[in-house]
Amino acid sequence: MKVLKDILYKVNINAVAGSTNTLINKIEFDSRKVAINDVFVAISGVTMDGHQFIESAISSGAIVIICETLPQILKDGITYVEVSSANMALAYMASNYYEHPSKNLKLVGVTGTNGKTTVTSLLYQLFKKAGFKVGLLSTVKIMVDDSEYKATHTTPDSLTINRYLQKMNDKGVEFCFMEVSSHGIHQSRTDGLSFAGGIFTNLSHDHLDYHSSFAEYRDVKKSFFDGLTKDAFVLSNIDDKNGLVMLQNTVAKKFTYALKNYADYRAQILENDFGGLLLKLNDQELWTKLVGNFNAYNILAIYATAALLGLKNEEILRLISELESVSGRFQYFISEDRITAIVDYAHTPDALKNVLETINSIRTKNEELITVVGCGGDRDKAKRPKMAHIASALSTKVIFTSDNPRSEDPDDIIKDMEVGVEPLNFKKTLSITDRKQAIKTACQMAQAKDIILIAGKGHETYQEINGERLDFDDYKTVLECLKQLQK
Numbered sequence: 150m151k152v153l154k155d156i157l158y159k160v161n162i163n164a165v166a167g168s169t170n171t172l173i174n175k176i177e178f179d180s181r182k183v184a185i186n187d188v189f190v191a192i193s194g195v196t197m198d199g200h201q202f203i204e205s206a207i208s209s210g211a212i213v214i215i216c217e218t219l220p221q222i223l224k225d226g227i228t229y230v231e232v233s234s235a236n237m238a239l240a241y242m243a244s245n246y247y248e249h250p251s252k253n254l255k256l257v258g259v260t261g262t263n264g265k266t267t268v269t270s271l272l273y274q275l276f277k278k279a280g281f282k283v284g285l286l287s288t289v290k291i292m293v294d295d296s297e298y299k300a301t302h303t304t305p306d307s308l309t310i311n312r313y314l315q316k317m318n319d320k321g322v323e324f325c326f327m328e329v330s331s332h333g334i335h336q337s338r339t340d341g342l343s344f345a346g347g348i349f350t351n352l353s354h355d356h357l358d359y360h361s362s363f364a365e366y367r368d369v370k371k372s373f374f375d376g377l378t379k380d381a382f383v384l385s386n387i388d389d390k391n392g393l394v395m396l397q398n399t400v401a402k403k404f405t406y407a408l409k410n411y412a413d414y415r416a417q418i419l420e421n422d423f424g425g426l427l428l429k430l431n432d433q434e435l436w437t438k439l440v441g442n443f444n445a446y447n448i449l450a451i452y453a454t455a456a457l458l459g460l461k462n463e464e465i466l467r468l469i470s471e472l473e474s475v476s477g478r479f480q481y482f483i484s485e486d487r488i489t490a491i492v493d494y495a496h497t498p499d500a501l502k503n504v505l506e507t508i509n510s511i512r513t514k515n516e517e518l519i520t521v522v523g524c525g526g527d528r529d530k531a532k533r534p535k536m537a538h539i540a541s542a543l544s545t546k547v548i549f550t551s552d553n554p555r556s557e558d559p560d561d562i563i564k565d566m567e568v569g570v571e572p573l574n575f576k577k578t579l580s581i582t583d584r585k586q587a588i589k590t591a592c593q594m595a596q597a598k599d600i601i602l603i604a605g606k607g608h609e610t611y612q613e614i615n616g617e618r619l620d621f622d623d624y625k626t627v628l629e630c631l632k633q634l635q636k
């Protein structure tokens with residue numbers, strides 16, 4: 150049991166009705182999870198308003214209500230706290246409730262449109278190899294040192310974050326690397342956390358269904374860096390046109406990385422093929438198994454972060470050469486028939502362009518590049534024609550298909566995509582709604598030495614249709630199809 154007034158520390162309060170000396174059990178923001186003596190935080194969400202569940206939370210045992218507008222009738226024995234932002238209040242209360250776990254380890258947040266999972270997962274691997282106890286909060290999974298937990302979000306809600314950070318404290322974790330999504334920042338999921346550092350990877354088109362404009366999306370990302378303290382570091386990719394913007398108003402120590410511009414941490418690509426990348430990094434050669442120009446940025450960010458966190462140069466270089474690629478990020482195999490299949494999580498126009506350009510820079514003219522791609526339902530519709538345009542312009546053949554249609558009709562999503570195909574590329578394209586069938590067709594079309602790219606779902610092991618997640622795995626599917634077709 151905790152005392153309410155202790156967990157309200159730093160919360161911006163407008164009004165209180167009732168006692169704050171109350172003993173409380175736990176905090177919940179979903180009325181369906183409330184039990185006796187809990188605090189219920191009413192959040193006005195994207196689809197519903199949590200304020201309408203105050204009554205039901207009280208019936209389930211809530212004795213404290215945190216809300217943005219006080220109900221008209223206040224019940225005896227219940228403490229009501231009016232705050233200006235319920236999301237922000239939840240984040241500070243979560244941190245207080247779990248006793249500020251982010252202060253007991255070095256927490257590094259990674260934000261940007263693409264590369265967050267790659268950078269955080271590789272940092273997790275590198276620090277584990279260096280012998281530390283490490284934590285990870287990522288799209289793919291949550292790790293409390295060696296214990297793995299399922300991830301539901303890229304950046305979980307603030308209660309979940311602090312709960313896992315406390316578990317990390319209990320295990321003696323020294324470093325934690327976490328993805329910081331724009332939804333996460335906007336919904337204050339990371340407020341109140343003590344970050345030792347923040348990394349900016351890049352910014353391109355995504356989530357314009359949620360953010361009102363690209364400028365708002367950029368400013369939300371920037372606000373993460375604006376919120377860091379002066380003992381923290383910011384590491385920004387200044388080859389990205391918003392790299393310097395992220396550094397504008399932060400009081401944290403500023404560091405930059407780049408392949409094309411002058412920066413604190415610089416690298417040059419010496420070799421780039423399916424075997425990996427050979428980089429010249431601050432005058433030293435460094436080899437990595439990771440493939441693709443964009444991974445040169447990720448590797449450079451990892452090197453710089455490890456250096457900023459105190460690891461020695463030689464050790465970092467040695468450990469980077471041992472890193473394995475992240476599940477569903479340029480994950481590939483070559484079949485018995487010498488067909489290369491690549492599964493990649495490219496689900497934004499920029500990521501898709503980078504992956505296709507990387508493959509094209511490695512591929513010879515006689516080899517076909519067959520791309521299978523779809524776009525998510527209930528997500529930014531403006532990405533659809535853009536991704537279809539890029540896929541059809543940069544591949545020799547393209548199959549448009551489904552990628553988590555969610556509540557939408559998959560054929561409508563495909564139609565939105567087809568609009569982006571330029572007339573000269575029409576003949577390269579084909580649409581097959583069923584993703585398994587699309588992958589199978591790509592495998593049937595491929596000859597020896599051709600390359601199949603299956604983009605958009607990466608590590609995902611499901612296809613979400615009408616609220617139901619049906620088992621589906623791109624990597625397993627393509628592996629099986631190529632095996633069955635073996636000549």
Ligand SMILES: CC(=O)N[C@H]1[C@@H](OP(=O)(O)OP(=O)(O)OC[C@H]2O[C@@H](n3ccc(=O)[nH]c3=O)[C@H](O)[C@@H]2O)O[C@H](CO)[C@@H](O)[C@@H]1O[C@H](C)C(=O)N[C@@H](C)C(=O)N[C@H](CCC(=O)O)C(=O)O
Pocket residue numbers: 178179180181191192193194195196197198199200202301302303304305306330331332333
């Ligand atoms: C659009 C969005 O971000 N939604 C998130 C948001 O939910 P919401 O605002 O829709 O909630 P709501 O359904 O309107 O409900 C409002 C409030 O009423 C409460 N409620 C609701 C029903 C009830 O009976 N009782 C009750 O108390 C809810 O618990 C909630 O607090 O707050 C919830 C709790 O934190 C999140 O789980 C939920 O994520 C949804 C599932 C989601 O799909 N989010 C995606 C878009 C997302 O966050 N993605 C980013 C990654 C993006 C990237 O690629 O960069 C991520 O970090 O994962």
Ligand SMILES: Nc1ncnc2c1ncn2[C@@H]1O[C@H](COP(=O)(O)OP(=O)(O)OP(=O)(O)O)[C@@H](O)[C@H]1O
Pocket residue numbers: 261262263264265266267268288303328330350351443444446447477478479493494495496499500501503504607
């Ligand atoms: N530094 C980078 N720059 C551009 N594209 C990248 C970069 N790193 C990875 N990508 C591409 O973006 C895809 C997604 O990468 P990753 O999962 O690391 O990004 P993310 O930021 O975690 O995405 P999400 O927002 O879904 O969490 C990869 O599969 C690859 O195609």
Ligand SMILES: N[C@H](CCC[C@H](N)C(=O)O)C(=O)O
Pocket residue numbers: 303496524525526528552553605606609
């Ligand atoms: N974090 C991203 C992931 C998109 C992955 C793609 N497979 C899709 O479902 O659109 C989102 O939720 O928008």
Ligand SMILES: [Mg+2]
Pocket residue numbers: 265266267287288289303328
């Ligand atoms: Mg991610």
